[in-house]
Amino acid sequence: MPGERPYTDSVVVTQTVRAVVPFVVTYGVFTMLHGTKSVGGGFQGGVVVAAGVVTLAFAFGVTQTRAALNPGTLATVAAGGLLLFAAVATTSLALGGGFLDAGTYARLPVSGAAVYAVELVEIGIGLTVASVVSFAFFTLARAEP
Amino acid sequence: MTPAPALLVAALLVLVLGTAVVVATARDVLVATVVFGAYSLGLAILWVVFRAPDVGLTEAAVGAGVTTSLFLVAIAKTAPPTGDVAFSLRWSPRALLVGSGVVLVLGASLPALPAVGDPGAPAFGEGAAAAFYLADTARFGIDNVVTAVLVVYRGFDTFGEIAVVFAAGVAVLLVLPGREVS
DSSP: OTTSSOOTTOHHHHHHHHHHHHHHHHHHHHHHHTTTTSSOOHHHHHHHHHHHHHHHHHHHOHHHHHHHSOHHHHHHHHHHHHHHHHHHHHHHHHTTSOTTOHHHHHTSSSTTHHHHHHHHHHHHHHHHHHHHHHHHHHHHHHSOO | OOOOOHHHHHHHHHHHHHHHHHHHHBSSHHHHHHHHHHHHHHHHHHHHHTTOHHHHHHIIIIIIIIIHHHHHHHHTTSOOOOSSOOBOOOOOHHHHHHHHHHHHHHHHHGGGSOOTTOTTSGGGSTTOHHHHHHHHGGGGTOOOHHHHIIIIISHHHHHHHHHHHHHHHHHHHHHOOOOOOO
């Protein structure tokens, strides 16, 4: 069963993962935030961040990684992402527009307000996707056979 | 729009088909899982060649990355197969019938589709949604039309999708309570 002991004997794996994961997570966050300008979006970025977490778990052990990323925290982040999306969707109602109406934000006197609103939605999507995928991985890894 | 290089597409299709056959016939699920990751990678490159980089990125991250790791932790709880046979194929007549039926029906609908990148395709025609999306997106200052469609025009669907992802997390927690590993 992988992850029940740290693979400290393989220096190549741990050092490579140590070097690569910051770039993977950075690329995931970039993908999340840059979806309005180029390829990407919250879903893709969130999955890339989760892939970074999973890579950490494979290199340093599931138990150790799960100790650093508490499942309770992950569940809170997942709910927070969904609530962030809902907040953006309903704020346009408060501003006099329709539910999830980006046009309402575009009429604000702030330059590029609609882009910021969409990026907030992408962050919400990314938070939920990244935490649910990591959460599913940790839960499956520790489940009884 | 330049057509996709035929040789590259042919090579990728051979890779995808070859890995699919290996996945279907390998007896060791560990072998099947790793080859399935290669299958997803081939598909991801194919999406990029067909100018769908958003789909390609998702396929690479979900198919080759996350799904493979989820399969791996699931396989870790199973016993490896016994015996020396690496590949085997057991036909189930019913599965063969259903599988070939689906392939036949889908294949029969292929000639009705427009060619890849055909500007005369219904999606790009007069009064079609695609033309409206392309023209209207500039109003919001969003350059990636795919993101604009997902969040601005189809935002309600996307909201539902994220609710489904969250519900999937809740379902995982309910179905796999597990035990704390001491």
